[in-house]
Amino acid sequence: VGGGIAWKNGRNKKGKTPIPGPHGLPIFGSLFVLSRGLAHRSLASMAQTRAATQLMAFSLGSTPAVVASDPHTAREILTSPHFANRPIKQSAKSLMFSRAIGFAPNGTYWRLLRKISSSHLFSPRRILAHEPGRQLDFAVMLRNIASEQKLSGSVSLRKHLQLAALNNIMGSVFGKRYDPAQDSGELEELREMVKEGFDLLGAFNWSDYIPWLSYFYDPFRVVERCEALVPRVRKLVRVIIEEHKLSGSRKVSDNADFVDVLLSLEGEEKLNEDDMVAVLWEMIFRGTDTTALLTEWVMAELVLHQEIQTKLREELKSAVAGNTLTDAVVAKLPYLQAVIKETLRVHPPGPLLSWARLATSDVQLSNGMVIPANTTAMVNMWAITHDSHVWEEPHVFKPERFTEGADVDVRGGDLRLAPFGAGRRVCPGKNLGLVTVGLWVAKLVHHFEWGPDGDHTVDLSEVLKLSCEMKHPLSAVASPRNVVF
Numbered sequence: 001v002g003g004g005i006a007w008k009n010g011r012n013k014k015g016k017t018p019i020p021g022p023h024g025l026p027i028f029g030s031l032f033v034l035s036r037g038l039a040h041r042s043l044a045s046m047a048q049t050r051a052a053t054q055l056m057a058f059s060l061g062s063t064p065a066v067v068a069s070d071p072h073t074a075r076e077i078l079t080s081p082h083f084a085n086r087p088i089k090q091s092a093k094s095l096m097f098s099r100a101i102g103f104a105p106n107g108t109y110w111r112l113l114r115k116i117s118s119s120h121l122f123s124p125r126r127i128l129a130h131e132p133g134r135q136l137d138f139a140v141m142l143r144n145i146a147s148e149q150k151l152s153g154s155v156s157l158r159k160h161l162q163l164a165a166l167n168n169i170m171g172s173v174f175g176k177r178y179d180p181a182q183d184s185g186e187l188e189e190l191r192e193m194v195k196e197g198f199d200l201l202g203a204f205n206w207s208d209y210i211p212w213l214s215y216f217y218d219p220f221r222v223v224e225r226c227e228a229l230v231p232r233v234r235k236l237v238r239v240i241i242e243e244h245k246l247s248g249s250r251k252v253s254d255n256a257d258f259v260d261v262l263l264s265l266e267g268e269e270k271l272n273e274d275d276m277v278a279v280l281w282e283m284i285f286r287g288t289d290t291t292a293l294l295t296e297w298v299m300a301e302l303v304l305h306q307e308i309q310t311k312l313r314e315e316l317k318s319a320v321a322g323n324t325l326t327d328a329v330v331a332k333l334p335y336l337q338a339v340i341k342e343t344l345r346v347h348p349p350g351p352l353l354s355w356a357r358l359a360t361s362d363v364q365l366s367n368g369m370v371i372p373a374n375t376t377a378m379v380n381m382w383a384i385t386h387d388s389h390v391w392e393e394p395h396v397f398k399p400e401r402f403t404e405g406a407d408v409d410v411r412g413g414d415l416r417l418a419p420f421g422a423g424r425r426v427c428p429g430k431n432l433g434l435v436t437v438g439l440w441v442a443k444l445v446h447h448f449e450w451g452p453d454g455d456h457t458v459d460l461s462e463v464l465k466l467s468c469e470m471k472h473p474l475s476a477v478a479s480p481r482n483v484v485f
């Protein structure tokens with residue numbers, strides 16, 4: 001059967017045009033493609049060789065799945081109201097994420113969460129109000145980078161970015177920042193919990209696709225580890241909620257943190273405590289790794305392409321001219337924005353858009369194919385951004401394609417480059433993510449010249465976990481520049 005075991009009985013032929021796809025193995029289908037290595041690359045070459053880039057059907061054990069590797073089909077899937085749900089992994093369910101924005105089914109509760117977060121956490125006014133926090137987290141990072149460079153002669157950037165990103169999101173969500181020198185115990189506990197959650201959500205769990213396996217095969221001990229993590233998360237978040245309750249006034253100002261906002265909700269909007277824990281915890285998860293790893297990819301490309309780094313510094317020099325580098329200045333730097341877009345194109349942090357979608361009814365596509373209800377639908381954004389029919393010289397890192405050619409909206413309006421997804425489930429944190437990465441990259445380049453580290457050359461190999469990150473963390477020589485701001 002085209003598509004394999006989960007597509008038997010003509011499931012892939014419901015429309016005028018059948019959906020092509022590999023036969024896969026008995027029982028497992030094409031599960032091994034997802035369970036190891038770089039799934040986005042394997043799926044891209046499978047779709048290419050089968051002339052199935054528009055849509056390819058395949059089986060993940062008993063779960064029928066399709067993947068779109070072309071902008072047109074990707075748009076039809078992501079923006080269709082019939083794909084507004086997501087299939088939920090066992091780990092996400094056990095970690096309470098079915099009550100958080102990313103996995104809550106399309107309905108009143110999910111719409112309420114989107115509304116609350118877009119007006120109180122992600123609105124331009126709120127993002128601006130939290131700028132002092134972004135500046136503060138950068139100032140700490142700057143000091144730590146300078147001292148590591150002085151001590152070791154090079155800098156391993158990842159840990160600095162991760163601490164800044166964690167503190168930044170903790171600041172705007174929980175109103176709390178950590179100083180490694182003073183709060184090492186609590187910070188370590190939090191870091192460990194975030195890492196455990198990432199590992200569990202990113203781990204490939206065979207029983208998500210072959211349910212009966214769960215009775216005797218759970219190599220990552222997903223169930224047991226989730227059961228151990230949930231009480232720790234509840235305890236940490238509840239303590240923070242109690243501290244906020246004790247602090248009195250529920251008046252919510254622009255720079256209030258998200259806990260205050262959730263506590264101030266009244267009537268039908270009021271969330272119960274478990275829902276609050278889920279929503280708050282999800283923000284920490286989604287907001288930490290994505291900004292840190294995108295900044296690391298940008299900096300790796302800038303170390304490899306010194307001429308691009310010099311050009312960016314020139315742009316910064318003329319824009320700063322005695323002023324502080326702020327969000328407002330950064331937003332008006334076309335070359336910096338082009339460098340970030342080009343990094344999102346070459347290294348989309350979610351190459352398969354992180355969380356899939358689920359068809360809630362049969363969906364007819366404009367090419368005559370029909371995706372049956374209950375099919376898991378993925379978009380291979382990496383395949384689209386590396387397709388030579390869509391992008392000229394797709395493997396070349398060239399920010400100029402965005403300054404010299406037509407500009408491209410990366411926030412979901414143009415499916416040739418939609419690293420934040422699109423449609424009603426598009427990433428709500430996209431503006432916050434872009435503003436944070438923009439400010440930090442601008443400041444890193446303004447304060448240091450970033451050169452190659454002779455002992456650790458830049459290696460762009462990827463590893464796909466919850467997001468796609470550099471397999472070998474970036475190490476570079478950061479030569480301080482004599483700048484005041």
Ligand code: HEM
Nearest residue numbers: 101102286287290349350353420421422425426427429433
């Ligand atoms: C570079 C930064 C980021 C990237 C590349 C990114 C990417 C994505 C992608 C691809 C999706 C799935 C969209 C879809 O299905 O169409 C998503 C969803 C989501 N993201 Fe982001 N994200 C980033 C930053 C953030 C930040 C900073 C936050 C919050 C603090 C956040 C919160 C979320 C949430 C809550 C969802 C689920 C939305 C829903 O299902 O309704 N993201 N993100």
